[in-house]
Amino acid sequence: MVTIGDVAKVAGVSRSTASYALSGKRTISPAVVQRVLDAVDELGYIPNAGARALATSHTKVIGLLGRFLDDEFAPAMLQYILGVTNRARELGYDTLLVSEEDGIHALQRLSSSRMVDGFVLLNVAERDTRLEILRAALQPGATVGLPAECDGVDVFDLDFVESGRLMVQTMHDAGHRELILVSQPVHVVERGGAYVWRLADGARERAAELGVTLHHHHGDSSQPGIGRDLADILDRHPGATGLLLNNEAAAAALPSVLAARGLRAPDDISVIGRYSDDFARTFSLPFTAIDSAADELGRRAVQQLVARIEDGPDGTAPHVVELIPPAVHDRGSIAAPPTPRG
Structure with a gap:
């Protein structure tokens, strides 16, 4: 284990000087302080965090x-x-x-x-x-x-605006003309979660440009509420053939919701979400998605x-x-x- 004595030896100073250089308790010349810090780095010595902060003005x-x-x-x-x-x-x-x-x-x-x-x-x-x-x-x-x-x-x-546009464009390219967008709860928007409406705005803009019908709904952020929300949303729009998810809880709940209805993606409905690859692996999600990065x-x-x-x-x-x-x-x-x- 590296000690302050080892640091002092490499820096060519006394043990007390090395200690003062790290603690800042006495005035030590900048050149000597730098030699001590170089020795710390070379040896991998881990000084007391408070002492290092005094000497370097950094806490790391x-x-x-x-x-x-x-x-x-x-x-x-x-x-x-x-x-x-x-x-x-x-x-x-x-x-x-x-x-x-x-x-x-x-x-x-x-x-x-x-x-x-x-x-x-x-x-x-x-x-x-x-x-x-x-x-x-x-x-x-x-x-x-x-x-x-x-x-x-x-x-x-x-870029959430462009994410919404890309979601709609991807579905349109596959032939879909009626889509559902499920976003986070409305409370997230009211609290200032602008990423929710930015993606929705981008999706609406592109849908209007392409002549696509887009139904926008907010869903719960946890089970069992989001499962009920998804089932209700699907019931309300039986003609929709594509589902856009800007709600991680909805993405995690969707496999069981589809299974309960006897539906499969993409045979019965196409799905695109917005979440990270790690999130998809954690919940074994089989859905195409825009990586939230x-x-x-x-x-x-x-x-x-x-x-x-x-x-x-x-x-x-x-x-x-x-x-x-x-x-x-x-x-x-x-x-x-x-x-x-x-």
């Missing part, structure tokens, strides 16, 4: 603010969290997950105490009250989710955040807004509409 910790909300499907949120934590670890940073409801207070507390070097925000609302605090914080921040105002932070999201978004946000952290407060790189273009992952659940029985 990223604050991740993400809430598990009752009206959203919790397993989907985990995909975003994993993207953030995995990339942070690869870059040598730990992640402090904060899931308390009062995100404003959490940001203020973490920023003022300098417990973290920067922030990644999940569950970003269109008019997110946390952003004002984040813009004023000493530490840089990035969001996974597109707010109405993007100034002062780096923003990463899926949860892992990629988390990784990009951390990559950009760490670059800002390490550039320091004098960094001048402009803030970015990156919308990932949607891509369809074909799992064979879309085919030509079934021939009506005469």
